Amino acid sequence: xxxxxVKQYFDDENNNNVTNGIATTxxxxxxxxxxxxxxxxxxxxxxxxxxxxxxxxxxxxxxxxANYLNFKEALDFFCRTVANAIQNKSVDYVRxxxxxxxxxxxxxxxxxxxxxxxxxxxxxxx
Amino acid sequence: MAxxxxxxxxxxxxxxxxxxxxxxxxxxxxxxxxxxxxxFGKLPDEILVSIVSLVTLKEAARTSVLSHxxxxxxTFTTGSLDFDDSxxxxxxxxxxxxxxxxEESDRFVRWVNxxxxxxxxxxxxxxxxxxSVNEKHFKLDIENWIRFSLRKKVKRLVLDLAxxxxxxxxxxxxxxxxxxxRSYHLDSLTTLCLNSxxxxxxxxxxxxxxxxxxxxxxxxxxxSLVNLKPSGPLxxxxxxxxxxxxxxxxxxxxxxNLVSFKYxxxxxxxxxxxxxxxxxxxxxxxxxCSLVTNCSQIPSFLFxxxxxxxxxxxxxxEDTPRFPIFRNLRQLTLTLVAxxxxxxxxxxxxxxASPFLHRFVVKLTYLDGxxxxxxxxxxxxxxxxxxxxxxxxxxxxxxxxxxxxxILSNAVSLQKIIIDTRDPYAEDMFWxxxxxxxxxxxxxxxxxxxxxxxxxxxxxxx
Numbered sequence: 001x002x003x004x005x006v007k008q009y010f011d012d013e014n015n016n017n018v019t020n021g022i023a024t025t026x027x028x029x030x031x032x033x034x035x036x037x038x039x040x041x042x043x044x045x046x047x048x049x050x051x052x053x054x055x056x057x058x059x060x061x062x063x064x065x066a067n068y069l070n071f072k073e074a075l076d077f078f079c080r081t082v083a084n085a086i087q088n089k090s091v092d093y094v095r096x097x098x099x100x101x102x103x104x105x106x107x108x109x110x111x112x113x114x115x116x117x118x119x120x121x122x123x124x125x126x
Numbered sequence: 127m128a129x130x131x132x133x134x135x136x137x138x139x140x141x142x143x144x145x146x147x148x149x150x151x152x153x154x155x156x157x158x159x160x161x162x163x164x165x166f167g168k169l170p171d172e173i174l175v176s177i178v179s180l181v182t183l184k185e186a187a188r189t190s191v192l193s194h195x196x197x198x199x200x201t202f203t204t205g206s207l208d209f210d211d212s213x214x215x216x217x218x219x220x221x222x223x224x225x226x227x228x229e230e231s232d233r234f235v236r237w238v239n240x241x242x243x244x245x246x247x248x249x250x251x252x253x254x255x256x257x258s259v260n261e262k263h264f265k266l267d268i269e270n271w272i273r274f275s276l277r278k279k280v281k282r283l284v285l286d287l288a289x290x291x292x293x294x295x296x297x298x299x300x301x302x303x304x305x306x307x308r309s310y311h312l313d314s315l316t317t318l319c320l321n322s323x324x325x326x327x328x329x330x331x332x333x334x335x336x337x338x339x340x341x342x343x344x345x346x347x348x349x350s351l352v353n354l355k356p357s358g359p360l361x362x363x364x365x366x367x368x369x370x371x372x373x374x375x376x377x378x379x380x381x382x383n384l385v386s387f388k389y390x391x392x393x394x395x396x397x398x399x400x401x402x403x404x405x406x407x408x409x410x411x412x413x414x415c416s417l418v419t420n421c422s423q424i425p426s427f428l429f430x431x432x433x434x435x436x437x438x439x440x441x442x443x444e445d446t447p448r449f450p451i452f453r454n455l456r457q458l459t460l461t462l463v464a465x466x467x468x469x470x471x472x473x474x475x476x477x478x479a480s481p482f483l484h485r486f487v488v489k490l491t492y493l494d495g496x497x498x499x500x501x502x503x504x505x506x507x508x509x510x511x512x513x514x515x516x517x518x519x520x521x522x523x524x525x526x527x528x529x530x531x532x533i534l535s536n537a538v539s540l541q542k543i544i545i546d547t548r549d550p551y552a553e554d555m556f557w558x559x560x561x562x563x564x565x566x567x568x569x570x571x572x573x574x575x576x577x578x579x580x581x582x583x584x585x586x587x588x
Binding site for chain 2 (some may be wrong): 113121
């Protein structure tokens, strides 16, 4: 059930969505998952390791791969990793993480910050 | 759970399309940004929303400032809508800031209403409000919030309309009625926490019979709760807490899978029935004291628990309580008034009754007297299993020094002793309200104590 799309992937040679490197990371995951499922601490450690070794860009590729392969647990896991990475961080940090540039008009962003002033309390320094 | 979505080239999110205001530019996933770094841009909206649903409400709202594409994504969050302003409430209670309750309640209610208006996701995991909100001015708002949450199939609903010391007598608290609840489906609920919401036993019984998946129920500070006897079994209920419902007289449930139980209140008729899986119990106020003075009244399931917490600070004991044997007890927390010799005897008695205890935490409130001559009681059968001992509220008076020395000499397997000079109630409050000299004295005396700690035992000073 988890791997109905994997077969499809291997059959479909013109596949751009999942490069080989990513596949080698995503596919061993279910085994890892089953082993670690019971133990939350190990999962956290694995997560931390992943964060350190994997650049945000890689992470997006992983997410896309997991999404394409219809692999819910991996998708959840990667999304959580991203969520933890941006936890309590400033807007600038998060922008850098996602590789975004602000495309707001000069006054617009300030207006937004004011509107959501309540959400800016208690943020980490970068 | 994140939804997987098939990504086609040139994919355009229906979310952004359907709900934007007309003059907002639509962003296509793969086009607008020429920056090679914006790989997250390739992700479909649904996945970004999944990510945003995993962070707190404040963090989610902040993402609106990241870029145009992110502006409204957070409003689709299916995670937690957490409006917890309890810190401000504490600051006001303890006069650290002088704000008007009515102004702050206004501001709080407006904040919640604004966010709820913006919210577009079909479901939410959690809805939590923690602030002083009274019925007189905000009844319709509160009902709107409940209606909103239930319509969004909320799983965890927390209404902590914390009364304050001033307002409790004057301002009416919101009353939850079953007439109100009858119009909505309750079956999404897995957690329900009500604090300072007036709710009767009948209403709770209605809730329990209509929430087949309820696992956590916590009811605090309601005077309307007198009798609670749900008619059917509650097989999903795992955690039950009844706190400071001082008019409760009768409480009888059948919750076969109950794992933890907490009751802080007066003596009442409390029957939990068969609870073979119970692991943890916690008692405070009169009821806790009555357990200790009438050991024959101890409910049988308490002999099963592994973790027990007893707050006995309400009373000074005349006789040393004699506890029956707790074979399964591994972790015990006792809160005691440290006056006279009773606390020490109480501790020794309970240690003797818990031969397999591994961790023992003692919180001492109100210590009197400087240390005179220290006596150490020696017992015939030293404790074989105790490995961690923690003493909170340590001041270095006679009582706590003797207690620490008693443990040091009688717990032969002791590995770690933690001396915490901070206010034992500090974990419930946000700071230590006591005279700062108390911590200094405690620390100085703890250093003296350190000289009597054997080398195999780790001493941690907090």
